[in-house]
Amino acid sequence: MIQNKMLFAISKKYYVLATTIVYTVSFLISTSTSILSSSFINIMLTPISQKQQVKAYKEKIFTKTHLKPSLENGIAVLGDVKIIQKRIPITETRIKLTEEYAAVHYGFKTAYMENPKVIVVHWTGGGTVQSVYNYFYPETVKNGSWHEKYGKLNVGAHFLVDRDGTIYQLFNETFITRHCIGMNYHAIGIENIGGKDGMDDLTDQQLNSNIALIKHLKEKYPTIKLVIGHYEYRKYEGTEYFLELLPDYRNVKMDPGKRFMDKIRAGIG
Numbered sequence: 174m175i176q177n178k179m180l181f182a183i184s185k186k187y188y189v190l191a192t193t194i195v196y197t198v199s200f201l202i203s204t205s206t207s208i209l210s211s212s213f214i215n216i217m218l219t220p221i222s223q224k225q226q227v228k229a230y231k232e233k234i235f236t237k238t239h240l241k242p243s244l245e246n247g248i249a250v251l252g253d254v255k256i257i258q259k260r261i262p263i264t265e266t267r268i269k270l271t272e273e274y275a276a277v278h279y280g281f282k283t284a285y286m287e288n289p290k291v292i293v294v295h296w297t298g299g300g301t302v303q304s305v306y307n308y309f310y311p312e313t314v315k316n317g318s319w320h321e322k323y324g325k326l327n328v329g330a331h332f333l334v335d336r337d338g339t340i341y342q343l344f345n346e347t348f349i350t351r352h353c354i355g356m357n358y359h360a361i362g363i364e365n366i367g368g369k370d371g372m373d374d375l376t377d378q379q380l381n382s383n384i385a386l387i388k389h390l391k392e393k394y395p396t397i398k399l400v401i402g403h404y405e406y407r408k409y410e411g412t413e414y415f416l417e418l419l420p421d422y423r424n425v426k427m428d429p430g431k432r433f434m435d436k437i438r439a440g441i442g
């Protein structure tokens with residue numbers, strides 16, 4: 174009996190202790206969840222002010238490298254579509270200029286995207302794979318270019334699709350490139366050879382390759398929520414997808430045209 178009473182007292186003690194632990198742990202979990210979800214909401218809510226966006230990103234830690242592994246050499250095969258690596262070197266100077274660009278335009282110094290959220294589709298306005306590669310190759314923007322006034326970093330994009338549908342990868346997807354005002358900090362850029370004189374001349378092979386590439390990227394980065402044509406970017410001002418601290422740094426784009434984007438959207442589902 175005494176033993177039973179003692180056992181009861183001990184088990185009661187443990188019961189109280191266990192209950193206290195359970196309550197403390199659940200309190201801690203609920204507090205941290207609400208802290209997490211409130212910062213999450215800060216980023217996800219739309220519309221959002223630029224100030225809020227900068228604050229949200231500044232709070233993130235950009236010290237670690239966000240380059241996710243991707244094939245540097247050789248060919249990746251996506252069904253019928255191949256991605257050929259034709260990399261432009263990510264030099265120390267390019268990293269420094271990219272960080273400077275991000276600091277001026279976005280309010281945080283980084284050369285990497287933590288998670289891509291957007292894909293922007295473009296046309297080059299002419300040229301060839303080699304001439305566009307050569308244009309993107311220098312670290313600094315061409316003298317006299319309109320963009321020069323707003324920063325030294327050269328323009329560029331992650332992928333380049335030739336007229337026969339061959340896809341070339343120029344940069345790692347999570348390295349920031351300068352291809353769309355207000356979105357570079359979280360947007361992957363796909364350029365298509367074509368659009369000479371502002372005319373939509375993009376080919377069916379390019380369409381198929383863009384669809385395959387976008388599907389592949391969306392699978393690789395589930396954070397991608399938006400696929401747009403460059404001509405659509407200004408629609409997103411004032412939302413979580415757009416951030417540009419210089420109020421006069423805006424341009425009007427037509428690429429790659431509504432027909433091509435409608436077909437891409439139908440293709441990616």
Ligand SMILES: [Zn+2]
Pocket residue numbers: 294295296352403426428
């Ligand atoms: Zn463009």
